[in-house]
Amino acid sequence: MESLKTEGTNFVKLGEDFQGSVKRLMDGLSALGAGPPGTPPAGGGQKEPEKSFGEQFVSGLTTFDSKAGAPPWGDDEIGEKFGVVYEGVRDGMYESMGHLSSKLQEIGKALGSMSKNYAEGEDFSDSLIKQHVPNEQGWSDPLAAPKVSARLDGPAHH
Structure with a gap:
């Protein structure tokens, strides 16, 4: 019973930890411009302040994102094809990981x-065993009943 209880708790925690990992992955990819965030943005979804021209210029030099709003893989023909495949796989992965997380918690x-x-079943069985119910057709006192263990010991040795 204790093992079931302990492992149930462990499965719930595993599912919660996995769920947290999925959110961190989603947030990390979102920060790179490669997907939606795993957690809603703080402040009710307010947008970040717009970057100045200088900040945009430096950002363009230090990142692969040369166009505002363009995905990290680019928006040329090859980038678009990659994006279609990547987004399909990513979205399927997010869905299956979320499902796995909830199923682990359900198992727990x-x-x-x-x-x-x-x-509860063990307690009920134990209470039934400990109950003394008089048996009018048998011995009312189990201690006065004849001993039958001698017959179960095996054949008598001569």
């Missing part, structure tokens, strides 16, 4: 419930 919760149900 199910293991916790299983542990609880198992414990």
Whole structure:
């Protein structure tokens, strides 16, 4: 029972950790201009202040993003083709990773419930075993019942 409970807790934590990792990946790719953010922007989605011409010029020299709003792979013919493939794979990956995270958490919760149900079943069985119910057709005192263990010991040795 304790193993089920412990592993259930571990699965829930694993799912939560995985979910956090997916959000960090999404935020990292978003910062590179390669996808939507994993977490909503702070401040209710307000845009960053516009960069000055000098900041834009320096940014253009130090990054691959030569055009405002262009993806990191570029917006030429090859870049567009790459973008279509990349975005399809990325979006599918985000969806499957999110699904995996929720399923890990569901498994953990199910293991916790299983542990609880198992414990309740054991307690119920134990209470039934400890109950003394008189049996009018049998011995009312189990200690007065004849011993049958001698028959279970095996054949008598002569």
